[in-house]
Each structure stands twice: as structure tokens, then as C-alpha cells.
Amino acid sequence: MRVFIYGGGLRLVGKSGVGQAIFHQREMLRRARIETTHHWLQKAGAVHINTVLPDSVLAALAAKLLGRKVVYYGHSTMEDFRGSFRGSDKLAPLFRRWITFCYGLGDVVLTPTDYSRRLLEGYGLKPPVYSISNGVDTDFFAPDPSRRASFRRRWGLQEGERAVISVGHTIARKGLPEFLDLAAQMPDVRFLWFGWTDPCLIPAEVREAMEQAPENVTFAGFVDRETLREAYCGADAFAFMSHEETEGIVVLEALACGIPTVVRDIPVYAGWLRDGKNVYKADNTAAFRQRVTGLLDGTLPDLTEAGRRVAEERSMAAMGEQLREVYRRMEILPEAQPAAVRQHHVRA
Known part of the structure; x- marks a missing residue:
């Protein structure tokens, strides 16, 4: 099984936390020994979507038409959209409706913390929502007095x-x-x-x-x-x-x-x-x-x-194992090593 990480919009979000999260996902999958592909037609069992831009919606719909599982990352909430850019406070309610639609296209939604999970559950999402940290490369980011x-x-x-x-x-x-x-x-x-x-x-x-x-x-x-x-x-x-x-x-x-x-x-x-x-x-x-x-x-x-x-506790290796467990529960992987992943189904 291969995973395709959709990179549309990366040029716009590359300098943000979302851009870093995409980089982290690739590293997590590598450390969990899960193969990635550069194109979803190459036997990709799942497609990761990380942004809520229009092209990402089209990518999610195309993936579903091709029978691929869609893993939608809930990086954004209405709450963290407020106070961001010009006009964001006025647009926040519309942004909530938009991201609710986007995330609803996923077979599963992943979000970094229990706090953001609870927010997204409050939006009435139908897919199951899991809280899995974006992780950190503790090999690269490490104390070095020099x-x-x-x-x-x-x-x-x-x-x-x-x-x-x-x-x-x-x-x-x-x-x-x-x-x-x-x-x-x-x-x-x-x-x-x-x-x-x-x-x-x-x-x-x-x-x-x-x-x-x-x-x-x-x-x-x-x-x-x-x-x-x-x-x-x-x-x-x-x-x-x-x-x-x-x-x-x-x-x-x-x-x-x-x-x-x-x-x-x-x-x-x-x-x-x-x-x-x-x-x-x-x-x-x-x-x-x-x-x-x-x-x-x-x-x-x-x-x-x-x-x-x-x-x-949130190293790339540890989070890679949690992703592996999510894939197992989604029946993308035939088997997976057990990991401490919290599953939270949202009632319709």
C-alpha cells in the first residue's frame, strides 16, 4: 500500500505550519515504513489532503471517485482563523462552513490535539476524528550549546x-x-x-x-x-x-x-x-x-x-506508528502494530 500526499497549494502554505506538517507527514510515513508515491494513480491506497483551498476539494473528490481513502487533516479551525489576516474576523463564520464542507469529504479527519478535535466535533463533522500530533523531528531539533x-x-x-x-x-x-x-x-x-x-x-x-x-x-x-x-x-x-x-x-x-x-x-x-x-x-x-x-x-x-x-513523546517515529494504526482502522493496511491512538466518532 502506498500513500499519496497531495501537494497542491504548497507554494502558498510552504512557509506556514501547514507546510511543515506536510513535510512531517512524509517523514512519519518513512519512519513507519509506509511507502509514499508521487501520484495517486500508482496504487495509492490513501490520499492525504492538508489544505482547504479549492484545488484540494477537487483533489479529494477525484480521490473518492478513484476509490481512494481520503485522509483530511484538520489544521485550521474558525477559532484560529480569527485575528489572522485582513478581514478574517468578518469571514470567520463563512470559513467555518467552508472547512466543515472540506473536512466532511474525508473518510477520516486528523487534527493535532484533543482541543482541536473537540472544536471540529462541535462543527458536526460526520467522519471519525482522531487527534494525532503533527510531531517534531527530535533528531534534527535537539539541544546543542555549540x-x-x-x-x-x-x-x-x-x-x-x-x-x-x-x-x-x-x-x-x-x-x-x-x-x-x-x-x-x-x-x-x-x-x-x-x-x-x-x-x-x-x-x-x-x-x-x-x-x-x-x-x-x-x-x-x-x-x-x-x-x-x-x-x-x-x-x-x-x-x-x-x-x-x-x-x-x-x-x-x-x-x-x-x-x-x-x-x-x-x-x-x-x-x-x-x-x-x-x-x-x-x-x-x-x-x-x-x-x-x-x-x-x-x-x-x-x-x-x-x-x-x-x-x-511526539517524535516522528512515535507519530508514524500512530498513523499506521489509523490506516489499519481504516482498512488501508492489512495489519499494524498497536499504538495509542484516540478514536472519536462524531454523531450525525
């Missing part, structure tokens, strides 16, 4: 100067305005934001905030994964102030690299990220400042080993 010096040289950090980083689209939903406020309150610390969004899609108030960013803020733009790994390994803290996520691949990458991490206290992290155990959580900018300051001056306990264990 990368600290190259990180500091690359971004011109002075001797003794501390650095706080964040990663994501330059949008309000990712917490960019609060990140800039935090930087303004900590002028002796360098703040670097990794990620890029087409300025045409960014609301005017966010563009204005970026233009008026404090002098200690650097917008690094979109970088390759090697440069991003260097930043995780070289910076002093990772502050992820996003207001809504379906999982947050960058959080897993940061934890895998062993950088002290502070995340916003939002529902998606409930049950697997625990405040004071494997990360620190904050619910407003003042709390972020308190947590980040504690990490920088060493007054807060080091949780990086526990954070690394969270990432290892």
Missing part, C-alpha cells in the same frame, strides 16, 4: 546581551503586538521575531505596530530550518504569545531544542503542557514579563529536560 556562538554572531548580539525569540506569522493572533509591548518593557534585552507574512494580508494596525517597533526588536523574516534551530539553541528564552493554536509546531521545536519556554495559557495546551512542570505559562503581558525575567536571571527552575521529554 550553536549559541553562531546565533549571537549572526544577529550581532553583544557580550552579555540576552535574547528572547518568537516564531510565527507576523499577525495579531500570534501575539505580535504583545511581543512588541514586552520588548518595550525590557529595553536591555534583544527580541527577535522569526517569520514573515505578506504585508498585503496584514491589517493596518499590525503594520503600524511593526513600523513603530522598539529599537531592541529584530524582525528576522522567514528563515530555513537550520537557522531556526540555531536560534532555538542559541537564544535565552522562547516567548510564544499566540492567542489560539491547534497545536503549535514551533513550540514542539523549541522544547526539543531545550530552550526555556513561556506560552500563553490557552486551552490547546491543557493536559500536555503544564505550568511549572515542563513550560511556564502566562495570561497577560505582565505575567510574560515576570516569567521571562525569571528565566533570564535564573530565579525560576530549569524545566528544559521535562520539555524535551514532551517533544520526544
